[in-house]
Amino acid sequence: MLANADRFERINVTLGPSAGDAMLRLMADRIHALAGAHAASGTVTARFGSDEFAVLLRLDPTPAAAGKGAPDDAGPTACDALARRLVESLGAPYRVAGTGVHASASVGVVGIDASHRHAVAVMQDAGLAMREAKRLGGARHSVFTPALRTQAWQRGSLEADLRRALDEAQLFVVYQPIVSLADGAIEGMEALVRWRHPQRGVVPPDQFIGIAEETGLIQMLGEWVLRQACDQLVRWQRTLGPRAPRSMSVNLSRAQVLEPSIVGTVARALAASGLAAGALQLEVTESLAAQDAVVQQRLEELKALGLTLALDDFGTGYSSLASLHLLPVDVVKIDRSFVGQSAAGTHHRVLVEAVSMVARSLGLTIVAEGVETHAQAQLLAALDCHKAQGYFYARPMTDGDATAWLAAR
Ligand code: C2E
Numbered sequence: 001m002l003a004n005a006d007r008f009e010r011i012n013v014t015l016g017p018s019a020g021d022a023m024l025r026l027m028a029d030r031i032h033a034l035a036g037a038h039a040a041s042g043t044v045t046a047r048f049g050s051d052e053f054a055v056l057l058r059l060d061p062t063p064a065a066a067g068k069g070a071p072d073d074a075g076p077t078a079c080d081a082l083a084r085r086l087v088e089s090l091g092a093p094y095r096v097a098g099t100g101v102h103a104s105a106s107v108g109v110v111g112i113d114a115s116h117r118h119a120v121a122v123m124q125d126a127g128l129a130m131r132e133a134k135r136l137g138g139a140r141h142s143v144f145t146p147a148l149r150t151q152a153w154q155r156g157s158l159e160a161d162l163r164r165a166l167d168e169a170q171l172f173v174v175y176q177p178i179v180s181l182a183d184g185a186i187e188g189m190e191a192l193v194r195w196r197h198p199q200r201g202v203v204p205p206d207q208f209i210g211i212a213e214e215t216g217l218i219q220m221l222g223e224w225v226l227r228q229a230c231d232q233l234v235r236w237q238r239t240l241g242p243r244a245p246r247s248m249s250v251n252l253s254r255a256q257v258l259e260p261s262i263v264g265t266v267a268r269a270l271a272a273s274g275l276a277a278g279a280l281q282l283e284v285t286e287s288l289a290a291q292d293a294v295v296q297q298r299l300e301e302l303k304a305l306g307l308t309l310a311l312d313d314f315g316t317g318y319s320s321l322a323s324l325h326l327l328p329v330d331v332v333k334i335d336r337s338f339v340g341q342s343a344a345g346t347h348h349r350v351l352v353e354a355v356s357m358v359a360r361s362l363g364l365t366i367v368a369e370g371v372e373t374h375a376q377a378q379l380l381a382a383l384d385c386h387k388a389q390g391y392f393y394a395r396p397m398t399d400g401d402a403t404a405w406l407a408a409r
């Protein structure tokens with residue numbers, strides 16, 4: 001098992017390196033305490049890197065399993081239980097230098113078998129499983145499977161391709177209208193990035209934003225999208241006059257908001273394009289916005305530029321109507337998974353209605369995402385949503401198609 005503390009840099013940065021050292025000692029103690037319980041079967045623990053610990057243990061088959069003639073089954077189950085306890089133990093609150101600290105760790109588990117000819121191969125597989133646990137959000141364990149090797153390889157090749165994509169202009173931006181539910185007026189456009197891969201064809205953002213985040217390429221990619229989007233709205237304002245959309249929405253991912261330079265990047269994109277700040281809307285997801293003081297501060301700084309902030313995908317993740325008033329947002333976008341089912345079932349309709357009521361009481365604008373039918377649009381209007389976006393109105397369009405679509409209205 002390979003245990004790695006989640007976002008340990010933050011602890012070093014916020015509490016100082018000596019508190020970081022103290023945290024690591026406490027983590028080591030907890031690992032010892034747990035692994036010690038298995039000392040009889042020969043357990044080895046080690047600190048492998050800065051915030052990385054390894055536990056090597058031999059799990060003897062339980063008598064029951066051995067009796068059934070299936071000694072191999074005992075290992076995985078016991079190992080799973082131990083990994084779970086390890087994650088739980090490392091995730092319990094810490095006390096460092098008189099203050100309580102919350103931290104967690106991700107654990108990768110690998111069963112050593114004949115395919116592991118060297119210790120290095122074992123560590124590699126444990127590392128893949130550990131990183132998978134982090135990718136799934138951290139504070140959990142993942143068990144190695146050979147598929148993780150293939151995925152890592154594919155990600156590696158996509159990563160190299162993505163670096164080239166930026167240089168070779170394979171990325172492009174499509175635009176999807178956001179309309180007023182009251183009168184169908186075009187309120188804005190959302191910029192969505194696409195990648196025209198030379199072999200794979202058009203790759204959707206879900207398949208490469210994560211890679212861009214992991215590799216740091218998101219900063220360049222994000223800035224590029226932002227510039228395209230701002231320039232495009234200015235072009236529409238010039239050529240379409242009053243028929244131009246009122247605002248442009250651009251998505252920001254977690255890694256972008258955590259980077260302190262984002263405020264300067266946005267300010268420069270506005271200045272370079274000549275777009276008024278009030279015409280730019282940045283969209284962040286709820287789990288990010290609710291996260292911590294650093295993020296909230298960053299969002300306030302962005303808002304101070306004069307732009308608006310939207311809470312994207314509301315209803316997924318850590319949704320909390322109760323904490324909506326704590327976030328510095330102007331707009332709430334109700335996730336399409338709720339919108340899509342709102343016309344079909346009471347449960348989702350009531351949820352949309354509740355979100356709409358709370359958001360309204362806070363003076364927020366409500367946008368329903370993923371509207372695909374007339375019935376959904378009618379229902380959302382009846383539930384007091386302000387705006388809508390979805391295939392019912394228009395699919396995301398290339399700049400040329402979007403220009404024609406706007407001009408035809
Ligand atoms: P999102 O911000 O929630 O964007 C809306 C997604 O819903 C888009 O998917 C859009 O094509 C899709 N959609 C719109 N209307 C409908 C509908 O009626 N039915 C259905 N089934 N889907 C609809 P897309 O373009 O694949 O983008 C996926 C996600 O990728 C976005 O979700 C956003 O989180 C992220 N993303 C896209 N562009 C960027 C970008 O430039 N930067 C960052 N950081 N993230 C981006």
Ligand code: CA
Binds near residue numbers: 190251283312
């Ligand atoms: Ca969005």
Ligand code: CA
Binds near residue numbers: 313335369
């Ligand atoms: Ca969304």
